Amino acid sequence: MRSESESVIDGPPMTQQGDGSDRRLVLPEPYLLFLGDTCLVTDLKTAFGLRDWAPEKCIGQYRMSEHTTSIGLADMGFGAALAAGAKSLLIGVASAGGAIPKSWWPHLCSAAHAGLSIISGMHDPLRCVPNLSEIAAESGCSLVDIRHWQPEHSVGTGIRRQGRRLLTVGTDCAIGKKYTALAISKAMGQAGMKATFRATGQTGIMLAGAGVPIDSVISDFVSGAAESLSPDNVSDHWDIIEGQGTLFHPAYAAVSLGLLHGSQPDLIVLCHDHRRKEIDGFPGFLVPTPLEAIDLNLSLARLTNSQVRCAGISLNTSGLDDESRRSLFRSLEDDLGYACFDPIVTGVGKVLEQLA
Amino acid sequence: MRSESESVIDGPPMTQQGDGSDRRLVLPEPYLLFLGDTCLVTDLKTAFGLRDWAPEKCIGQYRMSEHTTSIGLADMGFGAALAAGAKSLLIGVASAGGAIPKSWWPHLCSAAHAGLSIISGMHDPLRCVPNLSEIAAESGCSLVDIRHWQPEHSVGTGIRRQGRRLLTVGTDCAIGKKYTALAISKAMGQAGMKATFRATGQTGIMLAGAGVPIDSVISDFVSGAAESLSPDNVSDHWDIIEGQGTLFHPAYAAVSLGLLHGSQPDLIVLCHDHRRKEIDGFPGFLVPTPLEAIDLNLSLARLTNSQVRCAGISLNTSGLDDESRRSLFRSLEDDLGYACFDPIVTGVGKVLEQLA
Numbered sequence: 001m002r003s004e005s006e007s008v009i010d011g012p013p014m015t016q017q018g019d020g021s022d023r024r025l026v027l028p029e030p031y032l033l034f035l036g037d038t039c040l041v042t043d044l045k046t047a048f049g050l051r052d053w054a055p056e057k058c059i060g061q062y063r064m065s066e067h068t069t070s071i072g073l074a075d076m077g078f079g080a081a082l083a084a085g086a087k088s089l090l091i092g093v094a095s096a097g098g099a100i101p102k103s104w105w106p107h108l109c110s111a112a113h114a115g116l117s118i119i120s121g122m123h124d125p126l127r128c129v130p131n132l133s134e135i136a137a138e139s140g141c142s143l144v145d146i147r148h149w150q151p152e153h154s155v156g157t158g159i160r161r162q163g164r165r166l167l168t169v170g171t172d173c174a175i176g177k178k179y180t181a182l183a184i185s186k187a188m189g190q191a192g193m194k195a196t197f198r199a200t201g202q203t204g205i206m207l208a209g210a211g212v213p214i215d216s217v218i219s220d221f222v223s224g225a226a227e228s229l230s231p232d233n234v235s236d237h238w239d240i241i242e243g244q245g246t247l248f249h250p251a252y253a254a255v256s257l258g259l260l261h262g263s264q265p266d267l268i269v270l271c272h273d274h275r276r277k278e279i280d281g282f283p284g285f286l287v288p289t290p291l292e293a294i295d296l297n298l299s300l301a302r303l304t305n306s307q308v309r310c311a312g313i314s315l316n317t318s319g320l321d322d323e324s325r326r327s328l329f330r331s332l333e334d335d336l337g338y339a340c341f342d343p344i345v346t347g348v349g350k351v352l353e354q355l356a
Numbered sequence: 357m358r359s360e361s362e363s364v365i366d367g368p369p370m371t372q373q374g375d376g377s378d379r380r381l382v383l384p385e386p387y388l389l390f391l392g393d394t395c396l397v398t399d400l401k402t403a404f405g406l407r408d409w410a411p412e413k414c415i416g417q418y419r420m421s422e423h424t425t426s427i428g429l430a431d432m433g434f435g436a437a438l439a440a441g442a443k444s445l446l447i448g449v450a451s452a453g454g455a456i457p458k459s460w461w462p463h464l465c466s467a468a469h470a471g472l473s474i475i476s477g478m479h480d481p482l483r484c485v486p487n488l489s490e491i492a493a494e495s496g497c498s499l500v501d502i503r504h505w506q507p508e509h510s511v512g513t514g515i516r517r518q519g520r521r522l523l524t525v526g527t528d529c530a531i532g533k534k535y536t537a538l539a540i541s542k543a544m545g546q547a548g549m550k551a552t553f554r555a556t557g558q559t560g561i562m563l564a565g566a567g568v569p570i571d572s573v574i575s576d577f578v579s580g581a582a583e584s585l586s587p588d589n590v591s592d593h594w595d596i597i598e599g600q601g602t603l604f605h606p607a608y609a610a611v612s613l614g615l616l617h618g619s620q621p622d623l624i625v626l627c628h629d630h631r632r633k634e635i636d637g638f639p640g641f642l643v644p645t646p647l648e649a650i651d652l653n654l655s656l657a658r659l660t661n662s663q664v665r666c667a668g669i670s671l672n673t674s675g676l677d678d679e680s681r682r683s684l685f686r687s688l689e690d691d692l693g694y695a696c697f698d699p700i701v702t703g704v705g706k707v708l709e710q711l712a
Contacts (some may be wrong), residue, residue: 158640250617253659
């Protein structure tokens with residue numbers, strides 16, 4: 001993870017749906033980041049991600065005690081955060097199991113009582129915290145459960161939209177699809193291009209302040225929800241869409257396919273980790289080769305965009321020295337004919353060249 | 357539609373999940389069929405389907421007046437139906453829009469008051485009928501909204517299950533996937549083979565008395581729900597699984613793919629209508645050729661069952677005379693090498709030969 005001082009989330013305001021509705025989940029921002037009583041850095045990846053990728057949305061941090069790990073933002077109480085403009089207390093902890101610990105309850109209730117909305121990506125819905133719903137209703141603030149949100153239902157139409165779209169796809173889950181999309185959006189913004197990061201998972205939605213948690217959508221509406229996420233736009237605007245799962249996943253391929261069809265990408269970027277042999281957590285299911293993954297994604301994407309093509313392969317090469325990385329890139333580029341890059345080490349310039 | 361005197365739904369009792377739970381929707385049966393005040397035969401297709409395919413589940417019919425169209429069952433009041441063993445009043449009407457008319461309200465309330473559960477496939481949930489929830493709770497009967505049901509969540513595992521599986525797939529929606537699966541199950545039962553029809557849509561679930569409305573499942577759990585639908589079984593037992601949608605559909609391909617992966621079919625049967633050129637309701641999206649559809653389904657199905665193959669093509673040839681049908685079948689069989697049949701006209705013998 002690297003620390004950045006600018007947001008990658010900016011872009012021109014989104015055109016609304018034809019019917020005037022916005023079917024995305026939109027979060028009340030900016031945020032006070034809730035770190036709870038967490039001492040494990042790894043449990044704070046949501047908070048670190050927000051600090052690094054969307055610092056302008058983060059007013060400060062709230063720690064239950066001095067023993068809580070700090071992420072380096074200003075410590076603030078609820079009143080001070082409100083005075084500084086915060087709209088929400090955002091739970092920045094992603095612990096295994098996704099339960100909301102009892103020790104947090106009084107703090108969440110105090111925040112709502114003070115007037116902060118609560119944003120949670122935990123498995124436990126916020127309404128399970130005793131009295132919290134009533135307190136939030138009294139203060140007129142909202143409880144936002146990203147995992148449990150459902151959009152207004154609309155099935156896909158397949159109708160082409162104006163503007164351009166890039167979707168990151170992968171050979172597995174957790175292989176760099178969000179990171180790559182964020183890096184591309186950021187670089188495009190810095191280059192003065194019109195680009196908007198479109199979030200499809202909970203961390204991405206917290207970063208962007210809006211999005212569609214695509215794996216929570218009822219299956220009949222997956223491609224429709226993906227269509228809503230990147231609506232009509234000006235013709236030189238790019239939506240950079242965070243991919244999910246992989247078409248080669250025995251559990252999640254349906255989500256990946258609905259997102260692919262609804263996104264109607266002009267370009268895909270494949271995210272791959274050359275060290276991974278099996279789908280994470282699914283022994284016996286092999287990670288496809290980059291070429292297999294590109295071919296299947298392009299072949300299925302043509303249903304809704306016959307002009308789709310692949311703009312390159314994003315690799316995590318953190319285990320390699322410079323020479324080994326160059327050698328890996330050269331061999332993949334020679335064999336496959338697609339640009340290879342590591343968004344952290346080499347940047348995403350090879351993708352941007354193809355967007356001009 | 358043809359009239360049959362036997363059920364096709366029988367089969368050995370289903371093995372439960374490893375954790376002992378049944379994640380299917382199970383309906384209280386037998387049924388009294390509610391025909392409301394409907395005068396249009398086409399709006400009664402659910403009722404006719406039940407009468408024809410699952411007559412042993414149908415105790416009688418309930419008409420709001422003599423002007424309601426009859427489907428030829430015994431007219432019965434709620435008390436008489438209960439005395440005859442009925443457990444549910446099943447709404448046999450499928451009208452456009454799926455709203456529950458106000459004129460039905462007192463009849464539904466009376467049925468619940470008398471002690472009948474109510475089964476509905478309408479878009480309006482039954483709880484929207486004033487007082488109905490309270491009345492049902494008092495009488496201890498249930499309100500079952502097939503469209504709004506959610507299973508216990510479980511993601512797919514990709515783990516192979518014992519027993520064999522056949523899935524009907526299609527080149528479009530509404531092209532014979534349910535009918536073909538029912539016809540194959542029925543013929544297998546008559547031939548003394550072990551077969552169970554597995555329903556994935558609301559009419560199929562009403563016929564079978566159980567199933568998973570797969571397009572209502574949250575996308576993350578589609579293949580997991582499909583796995584639950586056809587659990588481990590004895591090795592010579594066949595699950596004949598009702599397909600949904602098509603991989604070539606801009607709105608619903610995700611549902612089709614999740615069902616395909618979770619079903620892990622040993623055999624697919626492709627349902628096709630040679631007269632249809634475009635995906636129904638999606639102008640510009642072409643119906644694939646049978647070979648394209650078979651190839652893509654087999655290619656994607658191999659992820660969870662490397663041995664999958666195609667057992668034939670089910671065609672609706674109702675517009676053709678005998679000579680034209682024979683000619684169509686011969687040309688498809690010569691070109692593609694797959695058995696062609698029309699389940700209504702020629703029966704499904706060509707499929708059964710491949711199951712022995």
